[in-house]
Amino acid sequence: MTLRLFDSVSREPRDFVPLQPGRVGMYICGLTTQAPPHIGHVRFAVAFDVLRRWLTRGHGYDVTLIRNVTDLDDKILRKAAESGEDWFALSYRNEVLTAEALRMLGVLPPTYEPRAMGHIPEMVELMQLLIDRGHAYAAEDGSGDVYFDVRSWPAYGEVTHQKLDDMEAAQDADPRGKRDPRDFALWKGRKDDEPESASWPTPWGRGRPGWHLECSAMARKYLGDAFDIHGGGVDLRFPHHENEQAQSRAAGLPFTNLWMHNAWVTISGEKMSKSLGNSLLVHEIVKQARPLAVRYYLTAAHYRSTIEFHEGSLAEAEAAVDRIEGFLRRALGADDAGMPSGDEELPADFVAAMDDDLGVSGALRAVHETVTRGNTALDEGEPEEARSLARLVIAMTDVLGVNPLDPVWSGGLAGGADDAMAALDVLVQARLAARATARSARDWATSDAIRDELVAAGVAIEDTPAGARWSLTRSSSTAGQGE
DSSP states (O other), X not given: OOOEEEETTTTEEEEOOOSBTTEEEEEEOOOBTTSOOBHHHHHHHHHHHHHHHHHHHTTOOEEEEEEOBBOOOHHHHHHHHHHTSOXXXXXXXXXXXXXXXXXXXXXXXXXXXOBGGGOHHHHHHHHHHHHHTXXXXXXXXXXXXXXXXXXXXXXXXXXXXXXXXXXXXOOSSOGGGOSSTTOEEEEEEOOTXXXXXXXXXXXXXXXXXXXXXXXXXHHHHHHOSEEEEEEEEGGGIIIIIHHHHHHHHHTTOOEEEEEEEEOOEEETTEEOOTTTTOOOBHHHHTTTSOHHHHHHHHHHSOTTSOEEEOTTHHHHHHHHHHHHHHHHHHHHOTTSOSSOOSOOOOOHHHHHHHHBTOOHHHHHHHHHHHHHHHHHHHHTTOHHHHHHHHHHHHHHHHHHTOOTTSGGGTOSSSSHHHHHHHHHHHHHHHHHHHHHHHHHTTOHHHHXXXXXXXXXXXXXXEEETTEEEEEEOOTTSOOOOOO
């Protein structure tokens, strides 16, 4: 099948054809390092990680993924001043926390992760190009500000389908030197109350880059004048992505061939944000559920659908992960690796779902249906069939980044955690054998007491025609099953 992806500009799905056969260039807007990340922040990274994995595993593309770090902006300067520390120290601390959060959630590292402030020469070059082409100008008051002239570019508004006269004034810089209130800042002249370290020399004066200029310059640096996909959160469509496209194309660059945007994580219908005081920091939420369950939760909804966080969300994700992991443990045992070989032929319904604009709900349906078939095969005494189905489950969940046996979760079937699980299995099986003996003797009191003892220890028991199965119910544990 042909991979179809939804284009945010045309507002319809398009057949995906890379600009260079076999290769894909993708740029996604990373986080501004003003604070530690919450799950609303990192949804974009999970969503585009799934896309990157599917481009690679499902279609064999060589993907170059650039994910930037915005390491200086107005908010960073303000928060650094409030805390009395250097802006670069605050920014770097939050950059480290963000990288750690993404690793915890199984997000693959990008091909390269450039910091905006490391690319000032490329930004100056792009500004000069825009000035030379008549699409940008320096403020006449000598402030050092440089603005993009929105009226010089008739296509301005094409990303979000807005008319210029209906737009509000740009709020990203002092309007003192603007020709039009909607002109946006390419460069912000240094102000007296800003640290010297947060400014760089240019032909127009010392200062720092505007947010929009940064991404255009970095995308061009690492992906070239034209590339395949530009992604980010839906809240970036305007003004950030609108301005990126305008300045890049006004400079004569083709820029991106396809725009993709993921939706928000909300609480009580409102976007999760610091200003609402409803953020759930990644480093805190993984205390409520293991990182794999949080990753599953963020992956399970279609990337263009809003995720409403509510009490019980993580428990549902944990239960789904436990079911998958329990089957894999039953089917594979302790000697099988948890990573796919890459040779597995993925089920047709899984492929069809993923090729339809990353239809993860259909893909996960295929996963859970395969788990059901695998458990049935085990119950009917067909271990080889179950092992074959387990390999498919591993391959499918690896595409989605939720393979429970991936070593990234420290819960594979080898070493460390598995040694503990093997020891636990011996102990639980002994209690299950004692319970089976009591049930055979119709000693229901003893049978119930053993069940209660196991439940109190966080072990759930399921009686099946093939015998009792067990699984761990505590979110901080890896699940296991036996007969």
